[in-house]
Amino acid sequence: METFPVETRERTEVVDVTGLVEGAVRNSGVHEGAAVVQTPHTTTAVVINEREGRLMQDLLDWAARMAPDGAGYRHDGIDGNAHAHLRGIMMGASVSVPVTEGRLALGTWQSVLFVELDGPRSRRLNVQVLGD
Amino acid sequence: METFPVETRERTEVVDVTGLVEGAVRNSGVHEGAAVVQTPHTTTAVVINEREGRLMQDLLDWAARMAPDGAGYRHDGIDGNAHAHLRGIMMGASVSVPVTEGRLALGTWQSVLFVELDGPRSRRLNVQVLGD
Amino acid sequence: METFPVETRERTEVVDVTGLVEGAVRNSGVHEGAAVVQTPHTTTAVVINEREGRLMQDLLDWAARMAPDGAGYRHDGIDGNAHAHLRGIMMGASVSVPVTEGRLALGTWQSVLFVELDGPRSRRLNVQVLGD
Numbered sequence: 390m391e392t393f394p395v396e397t398r399e400r401t402e403v404v405d406v407t408g409l410v411e412g413a414v415r416n417s418g419v420h421e422g423a424a425v426v427q428t429p430h431t432t433t434a435v436v437i438n439e440r441e442g443r444l445m446q447d448l449l450d451w452a453a454r455m456a457p458d459g460a461g462y463r464h465d466g467i468d469g470n471a472h473a474h475l476r477g478i479m480m481g482a483s484v485s486v487p488v489t490e491g492r493l494a495l496g497t498w499q500s501v502l503f504v505e506l507d508g509p510r511s512r513r514l515n516v517q518v519l520g521d
Numbered sequence: 522m523e524t525f526p527v528e529t530r531e532r533t534e535v536v537d538v539t540g541l542v543e544g545a546v547r548n549s550g551v552h553e554g555a556a557v558v559q560t561p562h563t564t565t566a567v568v569i570n571e572r573e574g575r576l577m578q579d580l581l582d583w584a585a586r587m588a589p590d591g592a593g594y595r596h597d598g599i600d601g602n603a604h605a606h607l608r609g610i611m612m613g614a615s616v617s618v619p620v621t622e623g624r625l626a627l628g629t630w631q632s633v634l635f636v637e638l639d640g641p642r643s644r645r646l647n648v649q650v651l652g653d
Numbered sequence: 654m655e656t657f658p659v660e661t662r663e664r665t666e667v668v669d670v671t672g673l674v675e676g677a678v679r680n681s682g683v684h685e686g687a688a689v690v691q692t693p694h695t696t697t698a699v700v701i702n703e704r705e706g707r708l709m710q711d712l713l714d715w716a717a718r719m720a721p722d723g724a725g726y727r728h729d730g731i732d733g734n735a736h737a738h739l740r741g742i743m744m745g746a747s748v749s750v751p752v753t754e755g756r757l758a759l760g761t762w763q764s765v766l767f768v769e770l771d772g773p774r775s776r777r778l779n780v781q782v783l784g785d
Contacts, residue, residue: 390685390753421522423557423649425687425749429760431703437614438606439563443595447603448610451588456715463707471711474702478712478744480610482701482763485557485617485749487649489522494647496561499614515758517687517751519651519783553654555689555781569746570738571695575727579735580742583720612742617689617749619781621654626779628693631746651783 390517391416397508401453403445404503406435406514410486411493413516420491422520427483429515432473432507434480440500452476452506473507480504488520522649523548529640533585535577536635538567538646542618543625545648552623554652559615561647564605564639566612572632584608584638605639612636620652654781655680661772665717667709668767670699670778674750675757677780684755686784691747693779696737696771698744704764716740716770737771744768752784 391413395404410426428435438444455476462471484501487494495501503514523545527536542558560567570576587608594603616633619626627633635646655677659668674690692699702708719740726735748765751758759765767778 390751390758421649423651425751427749427751427758429758429763431701431760431762436610437563438610441596441599443599444603444606447594447596448607451594451607455587455719462711462715464705464711467705467707471708474708475712475715478700478702481613481745481748483749484613485559485615487522487557487559487647489647489649494522494559494561494649496563496645498563499561513760515751515753517685517753517758519687553781555783568742569695570742573728573731575731576735576738579726579728580739583726583739587719613745616745617691617747619654619689619691619779621779621781626654626691626693626781628695628777630695631693 390515393514395503395512395514397505397510397512400508401449402505402508405440405500406503407500410501410516414488414493414518417518419488419518419520422488424486424488425517426501427515429513432470432477433512434477434504435484436480436502437484437499439498470507476506522647525646527635527644527646529637529642529644532640533581534637537572537632538635539632542633542648546620546625546650549650551620551650551652554620556618556620557649558633559647561645564602564609566609566636567616568612568634569616569631571630602639608638654779657778659767659776659778661769661774661776664772665713666769666772669704669764670767671764674765674780678752678757678782681782683752683782683784686752688750688752689781690765691779693777696734696741698741698768699748700744700766701748701763703762734771740770
């Protein structure tokens, strides 16, 4: 497994990590298999979609409408960031992407995106490549 | 990895692809492992649930309430389909299903469902079967 | 693949199944790989997040706001639990977690959580560990 540092700079932010995952696939030497891409944090997510800049802002704005900050959550008595946990659960903590002929089987418009929901922070990303 | 064509006929639609995934598992000869089922598109999703017809309509209607079409998204200045991207992120672009004794470990009521969110279009589905 | 019984006691409830998944990883003898954790039911989910008690209540309350019970769903003419299916689709039926050095690569605050959305019932959890 490879672990990469991801430094986020904003309270909420989308970071394109496709290149990191592609590097892990190359380093693994796997020809046919899959990459499991996982965040080890509870207020971030990993998703696959188009990395177009305005869409990324739409994603962060939409997530904020789905689970607004400070909407009377019980956990906020402890930590103040329940909204970030809920958005992370909605988007998911890991994705699996097939690897074929030594490359990630992403579509033309797909990128692997790390979503910061309670930053800025020093984060990590785990990539495990399975197969032969 | 096997890639299957999926032709969608409606603007939004759910297509049961369980048979395609089961075929890929059989062809792979894998006895113990997992199937990674992935859409290479950014305005579709792959989920696991019951394929009952009225529930599938509920799913599409519910997704439309969660991320309504044309709700002032910035990306709509470029492409007009931000709602479909957001619904796809909410549902997810891939699922992993265990394979045991040469078969998908789906429950009695579970099917693998391809969700079209910006059709109709000619789509593809990737299935990679891992294991021995 | 290992299958574990999960008995739920409430209508909606979060059960920490991290220990079950860790046990399956140990039993598998896999050193480098990934665990695919899947629910075979259509009104439950498996997610990764912090198991803090108040946050778990927030999660169930939030899911109930996202897909309220009895909100005029068509499927409710058949079964009365469309809301539980929709919440399950939103959260997801499976997660994949890297295994490295013989252990699940969960972050400090992460647990694997089984989410009951239409209980109480006798449920099952499937864990398949891939790798060497």
